[in-house]
Each structure stands twice: as structure tokens, then as C-alpha cells.
Amino acid sequence: MVPTLKSKVIFDNILNIREVLGYFYILNNEEPALNVVWDETLKEIHIHAMGKIQLEILKAIVKNRFNMDVEFGPCEILYNETIESETIGYGHFEPLGHYAEVHLRITPSDRNSGISFDSTAHVDDLILGHQNLVKTHIFEKDHKGILGGYPLTDVNITLLTGRAHNKHTSGGDFREATFRALRQGLENTKNILLEPYYKFSIEIDIDYVGRVMSDISKMSGEFEPPIINENLAIINGRGPVATFMDYSLEIVSFSKGTGSISYIFDGYDICHNTEYVLEKRNYDKDSDIEYTSNSIFCSKGQAYVVKGKEAKNHMHCLER
Incomplete structure (x- = not known):
């Protein structure tokens, strides 16, 4: 359910x-x-x-x-988002009196697997307590994708390394760095829109089989060969919730009450009409101030912003 x-x-x-x-x-x-x-x-x-x-x-x-x-x-x-290929995200949060840096590897995982986390960071670079903070912030809420601002899913997030400051790192710094690293990583790879799917089973008089198969194709669904039992046909298949959620009423109407359809949720898969959904959604990732890929650095007592696409070149953990 x-x-x-x-x-x-x-x-x-x-x-x-x-x-x-x-x-x-x-x-x-x-x-x-x-x-x-x-x-x-x-x-x-x-x-x-x-x-x-x-x-x-x-x-x-x-x-x-x-x-x-x-x-x-x-x-x-309720749409979701995921990524097509591996990406690295960098986040740095260093306004005056604060300090945290986080590097994440984000890889696509199995469909409908949700979000998983692990760490390969060395405790010499980032103590276990700070590594656990990063993990906590990954799971504390849904994270928006960059296509339509829908929840991110089906990814494995690995903490690669990070940095803290003995004096200046305080509560919330790793939260800011983690969120910025995640967002920055998403902007460096191709993202995919996902939508929910139904498995369905349709019972219909054989006179309507052609009509039903045509409808399924029009609704971007797929189906197995009909099972015929005398005058009754059973058609099993799969299709997007968006196109099938009202089909039960249509079946009752054209079959004069003799046909029926039953649904079972079948997870999320690639959206059948991504361009239409995103155009209607009209989400501007750069205007979502709650989710930014920009990092904040500090020099000579003044904080300054580095755009996400340039953040990697400014990271402290990459210093040679």
C-alpha cells in the first residue's frame, strides 16, 4: 500500500x-x-x-x-527523481566562525531501492562522529531532485572524505556542507524523472478485447497475450498510474458494467511523458534557495560564494 x-x-x-x-x-x-x-x-x-x-x-x-x-x-x-550515472558532489560551508567540507560519490542503484549510504572516509581526515553527522543529514528528510524538485531516490551515497575545524566547526555546519555536496553532485550528471506504475488485470467480454488492447497502448501500457475462457478475456499488464487511474470508470462505461480492472502498485519506473510533466511543473532549480549547490568559503575574514560548477576547484580536501 x-x-x-x-x-x-x-x-x-x-x-x-x-x-x-x-x-x-x-x-x-x-x-x-x-x-x-x-x-x-x-x-x-x-x-x-x-x-x-x-x-x-x-x-x-x-x-x-x-x-x-x-x-x-x-x-x-507523486513523481520521484534519480540519476543515470555516477557523479561526485562537493560541498563547503565556511562563513565566518563556521567550517565543514563534504565530498560525496552518488551512484544509481536498483529501481525502487530508495537511498542507501556508506562511508570510505578515513578517520584521520574526518572523525567517526562527523561521518555519522553526514549520514544523519542524508536521511533526515527527502532531498529534492533538480528536474522538478521531486524527491530523490534509488541512489547510493558514499562519503569519500571531508574536513572539520577543531575550533570553528559547530552544529549545523555539516548539514549545510552535505546538502550542498549532494545538490552539486546532481548537477554534474544526467537526471531521470520517475513515475508510479500499476500492474493490472482486466476482465472483459471478448467483444471488447480489441478496444482494451488499443486503449492500453494509447495509455503507454504493456500487456501479455489475452487469456480467453469462453466469452471472457483476461488481460494482464503494466502501465503508468497517471494514465490508468481513471480507466476503471471507462471500462465500466463502454462494457455496460460487465468489465472490470484491478490494480496493484508496481513501483516506480521511467516517466512516459517527462517533457510534458516538467514543462507543467516549471521548476527552476537555480531559484530554489533552500537547495543550493553553491559553496561558501572565507578569506581574510570575509565570506564569499563559489558557484556549484566551480566548487571543485576551491575545495580544501583536494589541496596537494
Whole structure:
């Protein structure tokens, strides 16, 4: 049961928004996969869901338990991002009175494997406590990719080396250096947009087999040869959630209620319409100030910024 969609909670304006949020936090405690999020900028409540049927059930639960009518906005696909080839990322954080440097190797890993971490850094260069800090910061939150700002996944991150200062390194310095190194590494390789996929099984009258196979192809899906049993056909296949999530209603409509489709989440894979998704998303990686590849250095008591693409040439750990 993995959420593949995001939706906005819609409710009457006369209701207290904090009270509504409190109700959804109660539900989130019972079902953490809802991932209830309060968007302070938009003043909106967002939730994650497995599909539209779950949203209908959730609507009924909210009515029965809290006597509150809610609707849900259009479903948005939960995309992820990964990389195509290995890259090295460099991050340095040295405003006056602070100091940390981190070098990371980022390599693509198996699809749907998430993020893993290891370290080959020598304790003479970076003590174990600081190495563990880097690991903590890697796993403390989702990291945005550079294509659409979607969560990064399916990578192995290796700490290669780093540097601290006995006097100036303080809390948060390695967090800043780690995030900058990760971002800088992503900018040095090709990135890939991933989308969720369903495995599906369709039961349909043989008269509609041609129609269904044509639909599957149009929706960027793939399928096995139909299994025919008298007048019934079973078609098993796989396709993007984005194109298949409403297909159950279409099947019921054109088959006059005799056909059906069942879905099972089948992980993430390469997006079938990357250009369209990214154009609609319109994410500018250089304008996302929370995620920057720029490093900060200090010289003669003055801090200065080095752009990510030039950061490698300024790193202290590369000094000969």
C-alpha cells in the first residue's frame, strides 16, 4: 500500500482550518501513509492516497467520525527523481566562525531501492562522529531532485572524505556542507524523472478485447497475450498510474458494467511523458534557495560564494 497520488482537502470556509487539520492529523496517526501536510504558503491541507476509491472512503470516514463534509481536489501524481550515472558532489560551508567540507560519490542503484549510504572516509581526515553527522543529514528528510524538485531516490551515497575545524566547526555546519555536496553532485550528471506504475488485470467480454488492447497502448501500457475462457478475456499488464487511474470508470462505461480492472502498485519506473510533466511543473532549480549547490568559503575574514560548477576547484580536501 504505497501512496501514488496527492490531493488537496476541500472544506467549507466557515470551518476552523486548524480544527480540520487536527482531525486529519488524528487520521494520519492511524494511517501514516496519508502523509498529511499543511502548506503554510497556500494555506492548504494536502494528503497522499493510493487512488480515488480510497479518497471516497476517506470522505465517508471524516463524515462519520467528525461530522464534517469534505471533498478532495484533482489528484496529482507523486513523481520521484534519480540519476543515470555516477557523479561526485562537493560541498563547503565556511562563513565566518563556521567550517565543514563534504565530498560525496552518488551512484544509481536498483529501481525502487530508495537511498542507501556508506562511508570510505578515513578517520584521520574526518572523525567517526562527523561521518555519522553526514549520514544523519542524508536521511533526515527527502532531498529534492533538480528536474522538478521531486524527491530523490534509488541512489547510493558514499562519503569519500571531508574536513572539520577543531575550533570553528559547530552544529549545523555539516548539514549545510552535505546538502550542498549532494545538490552539486546532481548537477554534474544526467537526471531521470520517475513515475508510479500499476500492474493490472482486466476482465472483459471478448467483444471488447480489441478496444482494451488499443486503449492500453494509447495509455503507454504493456500487456501479455489475452487469456480467453469462453466469452471472457483476461488481460494482464503494466502501465503508468497517471494514465490508468481513471480507466476503471471507462471500462465500466463502454462494457455496460460487465468489465472490470484491478490494480496493484508496481513501483516506480521511467516517466512516459517527462517533457510534458516538467514543462507543467516549471521548476527552476537555480531559484530554489533552500537547495543550493553553491559553496561558501572565507578569506581574510570575509565570506564569499563559489558557484556549484566551480566548487571543485576551491575545495580544501583536494589541496596537494
